[in-house]
Ligand SMILES: Nc1ncnc2c1ncn2[C@@H]1O[C@H](COP(=O)(O)OP(=O)(O)O)[C@@H](O)[C@H]1O
């Protein structure tokens with residue numbers, strides 16, 4: 621989705637000219653970055669902390685569809701999904717590298733749009749862009765971002781630390797990004813059949829934003845620190861609640877039980893799912909792309925966060941033999957299965 625009329629051929633700048641043009645506005649802003657863009661490698665200083673590194677790959681046609689994703693949003697989202705993994709380790713994100721495979725149809729102005737989104741994310745989350753790689757691609761747009769962060773060794777939170785009787789908590793609300801995607805896909809099909817019809821996204825702002833412009837939960841990491849809570853285990857919700865619960869349980873060698881009526885759903889998510897004839901609970905369990913934090917805390921810590929409206933306790937940790945279960949609104953017990961999004965199922 622790129623409507624800018626000006627089209628400058630990337631060949632006019634060449635690879636190095638392009639890199640210079642795109643990165644010149646990015647200034648190093650934090651002490652962990654010794655050298656950013658411009659040498660054979662970036663130089664970082666962990667300042668006695670542990671270093672967290674995570675990488676994700678976004679491919680046109682698999683992870684995003686340029687028919688309805690504006691390039692600036694894509695740049696912003698690509699950064700968010702990567703920062704989210706650093707926050708899921710209970711760390712502070714400080715740097716990213718950005719690697720691009722650009723299809724030949726992309727003019728300079730299109731790449732500039734992606735970088736506007738990246739810059740917005742870097743400004744908002746205090747991140748240094750410290751490097752990357754740029755190439756032409758014959759198969760559409762490819763974006764790979766690596767995020768780097770730091771945490772004191774005793775703060776780093778793994779997937780494997782959940783203990784029996786811990787409480788399972790989730791930030792924000794779930795399922796919105798998936799329902800937003802269904803609306804965007806619906807409007808795309810209508811448009812393809814009849815290009816005169818303008819997309820009808822009226823009243824769907826929140827869920828469309830959840831899909832196009834997710835926000836990684838840096839604030840939750842800060843909140844937990846303020847509350848003096850160290851989660852016993854943590855993961856971010858990228859593939860859907862069910863899949864992430866199974867990761868925490870498997871890695872921790874425990875079982876987990878959740879309660880359907882506790883799953884936080886935004887009213888717009890709930891109503892739109894109903895309109896589309898899909899079960900809102902299934903959207904939360906299997907939709908994905910929520911980029912909320914799912915974590916376990918010890919019972920003693922419950923009093924510290926019970927009044928926080930942005931964190932919901934949805935279940936608890938059990939012994940391994942009890943497996944992963946959801947108690948439904950009608951009090952039936954269902955086994956949780958990882959039926960979340962899977963790139964290989966497309
Ligand atoms: N091609 C690969 N080579 C090596 N490690 C990989 C590869 N793909 C994924 N991983 C690693 O597997 C683990 C799980 O990855 P993934 O399911 O993608 O996690 P996330 O949902 O947090 O991105 C991570 O430690 C990741 O770095």
Ligand SMILES: Cc1ncc(C[n+]2csc(CCOP(=O)(O)OP(=O)(O)O)c2C)c(N)n1
Pocket residue numbers: 676677681682683684685801858859907908909961963
């Ligand atoms: C065209 C399109 N198809 C599918 C999706 C949905 N989708 C894209 S990425 C994703 C989940 C996370 O992707 P993955 O590559 O598994 O990331 P990771 O778990 O490694 O962080 C989902 C549900 C989408 N937003 N757009």
Ligand SMILES: [Mg+2]
Pocket residue numbers: 675676
């Ligand atoms: Mg991954």
